[in-house]
Amino acid sequence: MALILELAVQGAQMMLVLLLAPLLTGFVRKVKARLLRRQGPSLIQPYRDLLRLMRKEVVLADNASWLFRVTPYLIFAATWVAAALIPTFATGLTFSWTADLIAIVALLGSARFCLALAGMDVGTSFGGIGSSREVMIASLAEPAMLLIVFSLALVAGATQLSTVAAFMGSPQVGLRVSLGMSLIALVMVAVAENARIPVDNPSTHLELTMVHEAMVLEYSGRHLAMIEFAAFLKLLLYVSLISCVFLPWGLAGVGAGPKSLALGAVAYLGKLALCGILLALFETAIAKMRVFRVPDFLGAALMLALLGTLLLFVSRSL
Amino acid sequence: MISGAAVLLWGVAALLGTAVLAIASSHGSGSGTRLIYSLTLGISAAVLLVLASRIADDPVTPSTVALPLGLPWIGAHFRLDALSTFFLVVVDFGGAMASLYGLGYGRHESAPHRVLPFFPTFLAGMNLVVLADDAFTFLLSWEFMSLASWALVMAHHREQDNARAGYIYLVMASFGTLALLLAFGLLAGPSGNYTFEAMRAAASTPLVAAFVLALMLLGAGSKAGLIPLHIWLPLAHPAAPSHVSALMSGVMTKVAIYGFIRVIFDLLGEPAWWSGVVVLFLGGLTAVLGILYALMEKDLKRLLAYSTIENVGVIFVSLGLALAFKANAMPSAAALALTAALFHVLNHSFFKSLLFFGAGAVLTATGERDMEKLGGLIHRMPLTSFAFLVGCVAISALPPFNGFVSEWLAFQAVLQSPDLPQWGLKVMVPAVGGLLALSAALAAACFVKAFGITFLGRPRTSAVERAHEVDRYSLAAMFTLAGFCLLAGILPGLVIDGLSPVTLSLVGSRMPVQMAQPWLSIVPIAESRSSYNGLLVFLFIAVSASFAAFVIHRFASHALRRGPAWGCGFPDVTPAAQYTSVSFAQPIRRVFGTFAFRAREKVELPAPGETGPARLTVEIHDVIWETFYLPIGRAIDFATDHLNHLQFLTIRRYLTLVFLFLIVLLLVLALWP
Numbered sequence: 008m009a010l011i012l013e014l015a016v017q018g019a020q021m022m023l024v025l026l027l028a029p030l031l032t033g034f035v036r037k038v039k040a041r042l043l044r045r046q047g048p049s050l051i052q053p054y055r056d057l058l059r060l061m062r063k064e065v066v067l068a069d070n071a072s073w074l075f076r077v078t079p080y081l082i083f084a085a086t087w088v089a090a091a092l093i094p095t096f097a098t099g100l101t102f103s104w105t106a107d108l109i110a111i112v113a114l115l116g117s118a119r120f121c122l123a124l125a126g127m128d129v130g131t132s133f134g135g136i137g138s139s140r141e142v143m144i145a146s147l148a149e150p151a152m153l154l155i156v157f158s159l160a161l162v163a164g165a166t167q168l169s170t171v172a173a174f175m176g177s178p179q180v181g182l183r184v185s186l187g188m189s190l191i192a193l194v195m196v197a198v199a200e201n202a203r204i205p206v207d208n209p210s211t212h213l214e215l216t217m218v219h220e221a222m223v224l225e226y227s228g229r230h231l232a233m234i235e236f237a238a239f240l241k242l243l244l245y246v247s248l249i250s251c252v253f254l255p256w257g258l259a260g261v262g263a264g265p266k267s268l269a270l271g272a273v274a275y276l277g278k279l280a281l282c283g284i285l286l287a288l289f290e291t292a293i294a295k296m297r298v299f300r301v302p303d304f305l306g307a308a309l310m311l312a313l314l315g316t317l318l319l320f321v322s323r324s325l
Numbered sequence: 326m327i328s329g330a331a332v333l334l335w336g337v338a339a340l341l342g343t344a345v346l347a348i349a350s351s352h353g354s355g356s357g358t359r360l361i362y363s364l365t366l367g368i369s370a371a372v373l374l375v376l377a378s379r380i381a382d383d384p385v386t387p388s389t390v391a392l393p394l395g396l397p398w399i400g401a402h403f404r405l406d407a408l409s410t411f412f413l414v415v416v417d418f419g420g421a422m423a424s425l426y427g428l429g430y431g432r433h434e435s436a437p438h439r440v441l442p443f444f445p446t447f448l449a450g451m452n453l454v455v456l457a458d459d460a461f462t463f464l465l466s467w468e469f470m471s472l473a474s475w476a477l478v479m480a481h482h483r484e485q486d487n488a489r490a491g492y493i494y495l496v497m498a499s500f501g502t503l504a505l506l507l508a509f510g511l512l513a514g515p516s517g518n519y520t521f522e523a524m525r526a527a528a529s530t531p532l533v534a535a536f537v538l539a540l541m542l543l544g545a546g547s548k549a550g551l552i553p554l555h556i557w558l559p560l561a562h563p564a565a566p567s568h569v570s571a572l573m574s575g576v577m578t579k580v581a582i583y584g585f586i587r588v589i590f591d592l593l594g595e596p597a598w599w600s601g602v603v604v605l606f607l608g609g610l611t612a613v614l615g616i617l618y619a620l621m622e623k624d625l626k627r628l629l630a631y632s633t634i635e636n637v638g639v640i641f642v643s644l645g646l647a648l649a650f651k652a653n654a655m656p657s658a659a660a661l662a663l664t665a666a667l668f669h670v671l672n673h674s675f676f677k678s679l680l681f682f683g684a685g686a687v688l689t690a691t692g693e694r695d696m697e698k699l700g701g702l703i704h705r706m707p708l709t710s711f712a713f714l715v716g717c718v719a720i721s722a723l724p725p726f727n728g729f730v731s732e733w734l735a736f737q738a739v740l741q742s743p744d745l746p747q748w749g750l751k752v753m754v755p756a757v758g759g760l761l762a763l764s765a766a767l768a769a770a771c772f773v774k775a776f777g778i779t780f781l782g783r784p785r786t787s788a789v790e791r792a793h794e795v796d797r798y799s800l801a802a803m804f805t806l807a808g809f810c811l812l813a814g815i816l817p818g819l820v821i822d823g824l825s826p827v828t829l830s831l832v833g834s835r836m837p838v839q840m841a842q843p844w845l846s847i848v849p850i851a852e853s854r855s856s857y858n859g860l861l862v863f864l865f866i867a868v869s870a871s872f873a874a875f876v877i878h879r880f881a882s883h884a885l886r887r888g889p890a891w892g893c894g895f896p897d898v899t900p901a902a903q904y905t906s907v908s909f910a911q912p913i914r915r916v917f918g919t920f921a922f923r924a925r926e927k928v929e930l931p932a933p934g935e936t937g938p939a940r941l942t943v944e945i946h947d948v949i950w951e952t953f954y955l956p957i958g959r960a961i962d963f964a965t966d967h968l969n970h971l972q973f974l975t976i977r978r979y980l981t982l983v984f985l986f987l988i989v990l991l992l993v994l995a996l997w998p
Contacts, residue, residue: 061877061881061882062881062882063882064882064884064885064886065882065884065885065886066886066887066888066891067885067886067887067888068887068888068889068890068891069887069888069889069890070701070704070783070890072703072704072781073703073707074703074714074781080870080871080873080874081866081870083869083870083873084865084866084867084869084870084873085866087869087873088862088865088866088869102861102865104846104852104856104858105846105856105857105858105861105862105865106724106857106858106862107855107856107857109733109736109855109857110724110729110733110857110862113722113723113724113729113733114724114862116721116722116723116766116769117718117723117724119769120718120721120723120769120772120773123773123777124714124773124776124777124781127773127777127778127781127782127904128703128777128781128782129782129890129892130700130701130781130782130783130890130897130900130903131890131891131892131897131903132892132897132902132903132904133892133893134904135782135903135904135908135909136904138773138777138904138909139774139904139908139909139910139911139912139913140912142769142770142773142774142912142913143770143912143913143916145766145769145770146763146766146767146769146770146913146916147766147916148766149762149765149766149769150759150762150763150765150766153736153758153759153762154755154758154759154762157736157739157740157755157758160740160855161740161743164854165853165854165855166736166737166740166854166855167852167853167854167855167856170853170854224891224892224893225890225891225892228882228884229877229881229882229883232877233873233877298912299912299915302915302916309759313755313756313759316755316758316759317752317755317756319743320742320743320751320752320754320755321751323743
């Protein structure tokens with residue numbers, strides 16, 4: 008009986024991230040539009056976009072291979088699995104030990120590997136430019152992310168995300184320099200990984216500065232829907248990650264009753280809204296940077312994360 | 326009953342017999358080739374069976390054999406223990422796969438008599454190195470292995486650059502053996518007992534231990550490809566026929582690592598803490614520089630050779646961690662780090678062999694190694710490209726394949742290190758952890774490039790359009806290896822448990838039993854701290870991908886239309902307009918290359934109004950070659966030029982020189998304390 012309940016909670020988590028992901032993106036778009044004194048599209052516009060794309064026929068380039076047709080599903084699946092492994096409203100879910108934080112980062116790496124390959128499959132120069140820039144960004148963002156994971160793991164004594172979240176919610180955390188550095192670095196990495204301003208512009212087309220959109224340029228119909236969905240999920244994943252590590256309040260613990268689960272869900276929605284508003288504010292206030300300024304941006308994140316880790320090696324209490 | 330080591334020596338003898346047979350028969354046509362590779366495949370498989378029964382039965386108790394060969398008062402000693410069993414599995418599995426691949430690939434060989442005799446010899450040499458139990462046998466086998474592989478590198482000696490590759494390989498191999506000779510001399514001490522048994526028993530002073538470590542890093546490190554001793558590797562490995570390249574990269578570098586582990590962990594006794602710092606530093610440097618070199622490369626086989634250097638760096642990082650933990654009496658952490666290193670040894674032998682086989686298949690089908698002339702092969706060679714893709718994902722350390730597991734274990738070992746007391750290690754370890762992460766991310770970039778430029782996009786030359794899928798032996802070898810990459814990735818507990826006798830014998834501890842964990846996940850210390858379950862990750866991805874595909878095809882559209890590529894509406898008429906290998910690496914070259922390669926880009930624009938083309942020139946320096954090797958080469962040239970005068974003296978002057986030299990020697994003898 009307990010097992011069935013646990014499985015149900017785990018299933019609810021998987022469905023929850025799937026259902027909430029487009030809403031978060033719609034929310035960020037709405038807030039951005041309101042900040043610019045525009046009406047903006049409706050909150051549920053991303054859902055409508057996905058449905059519309061799924062119903063359309065796929066126009067495939069003549070020389071697209073099987074890889075091009077398979078990768079959207081793989082990207083979606085890898086991102087979904089990664090997003091479902093992050094504690095949203097409760098820690099210690101049944102399958103949370105399947106992958107720790109390092110493995111979650113690597114799962115996103117797998118998704119990116121597929122996407123970069125898909126960008127090169129048709130053989131247009133736009134695809135190539137997108138892929139080559141994506142791997143350049145990833146080559147800095149991934150080590151920064153892993154160093155952030157090191158910092159968190161050294162503070163909490165575990166790379167298991169549930170344990171980290173539980174530790175961060177406990178009073179023994181205190182105020183630490185290394186955690187502050189990790190937070191800043193994590194936000195910078197999240198901005199880069201989700202192709203947000205100032206690293207990339209999610210709403211641009213036909214510009215030589217685009218990265219993510221250049222890779223998916225040849226996609227259409229249901230394939231594009233899968234990739235867009237994966238991008239929504241990835242944004243939700245990073246927001247969940249930041250909120251579960253740095254805003255761990257309200258998370259339901261292991262074996263919690265329905266009341267605390269409900270409380271966790273409400274708290275989670277609040278955190279999503281807060282992070283969404285902050286992201287929209289940040290994006291409205293800042294301009295897109297040149298592609299070759301991105302390494303400086305990410306290099307700063309890398310150095311901050313390394314510094315945070317080094318501090319922890321110097322003293323466990325910093 | 327004869328012992329395990331004796332059975333394996335019979336295997337070596339059979340390989341040498343095959344080599345003799347090959348000399349006799351290789352002038353014939355395809356049947357000789359088939360016979361020789363079938364024999365090596367059979368012998369390797371038999372040896373693997375013996376090893377498997379040993380692992381299942383009792384991998385710990387050493388089995389020794391002494392033969393009255395070699396130096397008269399020493400004899401030749403051989404020993405099979407947990408460490409050598411593991412490395413023999415790597416050697417013979419690689420050998421079996423290379424033989425299977427050779428059954429098909431060898432038919433295209435233009436000069437079989439230059440390959441067939443040396444292939445079994447090379448396998449025999451590697452087996453002997455791992456079996457050797459005294460310094461003389463070890464060095465003899467080591468040289469045997471080096472020379473056999475040198476002969477294979479020189480198989481196509483008339484091709485451009487191969488002679489230079491062979492020459493540099495020979496020089497570096499001799500240098501490495503010299504270092505090993507001195508290391509064993511120091512270990513044997515003044516009493517000069519050359520058996521490993523005696524060396525293990527003797528305690529060495531810290532100074533001697535330091536020299537042995539340095540000499541082993543020079544000797545084994547140069548064979549494994551540690552930077553800055555790597556320069557021969559990207560020249561020699563690609564020059565050999567592809568299945569031999571696979572053996573050299575996937576297996577021979579591992580034999581070098583075996584030598585390092587044998588001496589440093591087994592024979593030398595307790596390590597000093599700073600030895601971990603040195604090994605960590607070299608490993609981290611090798612990992613990052615190796616993969617950066619690979620990213621700049623446009624020759625597919627050389628790219629793979631540089632990536633071997635990166636993986637050797639990753640292995641040495643884990644070994645350095647294991648040394649640091651061992652020196653500080655943290656056996657369980659040392660076991661974790663050593664397991665990570667050995668697991669990566671196994672993984673790298675799987676995927677690097679697979680990738681070299683794939684490169685060989687491309688070479689057979691198109692006659693090209695230059696990626697700039699390939700492209701679009703996924704349509705012509707779908708099976709090869711699938712297997713190559715598996716290798717690329719695995720080597721990029723991405724779940725659910727095997728490369729990720731060993732990297733994950735290495736990261737877990739890094740996270741154990743704040744408990745280390747020394748400041749040098751405290752500062753070094755997180756920095757090296759960062760380098761490890763950087764090299765993993767760059768490896769992914771490198772293999773997106775390798776696969777994307779070679780197999781995806783549109784064909785860049787007509788050579789690609791004539792390409793066909795390769796024979797079934799080659800495909801069988803590639804798919805077997807791809808299967809093992811996945812298996813080791815989703816059932817890592819099996820491998821980790823199999824490695825426990827090795828870590829027990831070398832660092833006195835082992836990782837917890839993994840196969841007893843629920844759901845076959847791997848747990849280095851405790852589930853609340855870290856765990857990874859490759860099987861479930863694989864299943865989750867497979868299930869959710871099929872679920873998504875099913876839902877969409879069932880309830881939404883499954884219509885599909887083919888049309889010309891969109892490309893933002895720009896007609897992209899020529900395949901030359903695609904991204905090339907060099908342009909793909911350009912962003913990374915701009916970020917890292919200015920520092921690592923002193924890379925410069927120069928754009929020459931024609932004056933306004935002129936119609937000439939604009940030119941972009943990229944200048945890249947091999948900094949290590951220019952700062953270390955060229956000065957040495959120039960110094961040798963200078964010295965030989967000047968010493969050359971000595972060849973043209975009169976007899977009186979020669980007699981004077983002899984006389985003076987005699988006096989100097991006598992003076993030295995007289996004044997020596």
